[in-house]
Amino acid sequence: MKKTIGHLLILALLVMAGSLGFAQQTTRNEKTPEPERITQAQPDRVVVPLSNPAKPAKIEASLMRGSITVKGYEGKDVIVEARIRERAVTPEGQLAALYADQAKIEAKTKIQEKALEDMERSLAAVAPPEPPPFPGQEAQKKERSHEGMKLITSAMTGLTVEEDNNTVTINTESWKYSIDLSIQVPVSSSLELGAMNEGKIVVENVSGDIEVSGSNCPISLRNVSGSTVVHTVNGDIEAVFSRVAADKTLSFSNMNGDIDITLPADVKASVRMKSQQGNIYSDFDLALKTAPAKAEGAEKTEKGQFRISFDKGIYGTINGGGQEISLTTFRGDIFIRKKK
DSSP states (O other): OHHHHHHHHHHHHHHHHHHHHHHHHHHHSOOOOOOOEEOOSSOEEEEEOOSOTTSOOEEEEEEEEEEEEEEEESOSSEEEEEEEEEEEOOHHHHHHHHHHHHHHSSSOOHHHHHHHHHHHHHHHHHOOOOOOOOTTHHHHHHHSOOTTOOEEOOSOOOOEEEEETTEEEEEOOTTTEEEEEEEEEETTOEEEEEEEESSOEEEEEEOSOEEEEEEEOOEEEEEEOSOEEEEEEESOEEEEESOOOTTOOEEEEEEESOEEEEEOTTOOEEEEEEESSSOEEESSOOEEEOOOEEEEEEEEETTEEEEEEEOSSEEEEETTOOEEEEEEEEESOEEEEEOO
């Protein structure tokens, strides 16, 4: 999934760079009022039978732009719906989307500022020079006015669904349009989801393992119980667990945003919590522990031959300790709630 998100980001940069010259030319000229749009009335819909309905399914889906909503149900098939949003993402909108959440942050960290500068330099390096117009091209554009016409954007989700031995892979053309995916899955399904901009990820009533990766989107999990690994760069993370198995990994991390998890009242857990610029809250009776020391070998210096450091995270146990839970955010608060 990390490779998929990385490939999506590279594709986004190349698409923006390729269209940057056109976007700059458009902004220099007087823009024609945008026409009324005709979009598809019904979403693209696919019902996918599993190779072996008696075994759990695995769902893989990623979007460059848009939202993913997954709901568990008591059926045996995987049902996928993809709906395009009304407006196409313009070249200007593609660039703005990458900065949208950063603009909401009052003070950017040095790490973020450097990342933005590197991205701008990358765009400038790969942007092609603006091509000269073909003979008669300007006159041709003026003659072909769309005044009084409607822009048709119907059936452009590019939805593709593949099933192989109970693994269902879902793809769309979300590099051009924001697309909202709605997926119904058998309750025991495992999920591998990714999204980047202009949307959110929501998962409900799923007991299988969950892996979610986001860039600029909030993530919400409700009534889940499997192994859960969630990471997003900008966006809040919320998770409500119906139960917590002793052998399941639970890990949540982001750069900017809160992490808010709700656990059963009788859960036995060992928790590691870390927020560089935020606070930590809980209504559990957490028994705090001393952070473990770490000894490291080092080259000989005037100050010694070894180094000992203490983890900056906070360690604690709930109901005597048990399943390990990790919660890490750079700029946000952490909430550990007791399910009522």
